[in-house]
Amino acid sequence: MMSRPVQIFCACSGFMLVVLLFGGLIAADWIPPLSPAESADEVAQRYADNANGIRLGAVLMLFGAGFTVPLGALIAAHIKRIEGDFSPLAYIQIIGSAGGLFAITLPVLIFGAAAFRPDRDPELLQLMTDLGWVPFIINGPPAIMQAVSFGVAILSDKRENPPFPRWLGYFNFWAAFCFLPAFLLLFFKTGPFAWNGLLSFWLAAALFGGWFLICSVMLLRAVPPAGAAPEVRRPTAVTSL
């Protein structure tokens, strides 16, 4: 099948995203994340101590964000096979994936710009940190759209040998649910709902990374073996895929 290497590349991009995103966070010394309760001077000290780490982290995370695209595109292609010609779920997946790219890219660019001049006024550095961390953690809806559209598609797959197990559909719903508590971070500077808290950060980050890893593994398993006969197209399947 022509697209086999492409499928393998797309499926593996979830691994790349996790390595680069969490690698970037570690390089920036943001695992565990800084607390929203830190004073402007404490925040400024972090940039002074580790400007190059934050710059490197921003670059790593920027490229990590790019890998949301091939993964989302491969999922969308699978969804389109399930849905056939009329495929709103596939479009939700594509747009959600684009939103996910934005959700990671925007805060990372701000982190990079903040670390570009670490000797700036501490108040301004704190403002940029807020501008980065708040959207970075709160921006779950694109990922929720991706997870829910993939989950609905898996559970509605009526083909004889579906490429994905049904538990993956339910797992997608659960992941979407776990991204929800993060929206509370606007109301807290300490505790489990703060942007560095158990429920807003650790649960959401674990499930976000876990979602990409599990999707990657399951998409790899769904790649047809080399030399396999191409799938017989159903009458409704779209030929432009």
Next chain:
Amino acid sequence: MTAEAADLDRPVVVPDPAGPADGRRIPGEEGLWVFILGDMAVFALFFGTILVTRGQDPSMFDAAQHHLHPWLGIVNTALLLTGSLFVVHGVRRLGDGTPASSRLFALTLVCALGFAAIKVTEYTMLVGEGYTGATNDFFMYYFVFTGIHLAHLVIGTVIVAFLVRVAARPEPTAGQRKFVECGAIYWHMVDLLWLVLFPLLYLIR
């Protein structure tokens, strides 16, 4: 004992043609339990959060707790448990040729709507008395966690409304039976989560 005989011994009369022949089978479908157990694990984190926060300032928690309305909570607990009882019997009588199953799910629906109405009443009373999420940590967690639970209940209400329709069919298909079981499991989870949340917020001393 043959597989058929083992099948007859099962307490719940919901045969699953796709199930394993030894009579052991997972209610609903396997995959659903990924969601159920995952969701309950997240609620376990919520419960831990309440206990840890309480441990940091028990006197504030005790003082704030007195402003809740335990009787409304007790009535709501009774409503959810009664709803669960209706669900159990609704699943048992599914497809027995009478409208009983559908009616039992309709009674569950009444319990669910009653719970939601009482919850909203209690929120309104608390806000009227001057207690909001901004009052202190206790009320913040009270509103957030009961709110997340209420969102689960609303989803459950929509599911039970579908169960009323599906159960009205004289001969439900295997797929419809599975759907009814999955919906019933979800309802029981909503009930179970409240059974922990209620004492943690209203009763613990």
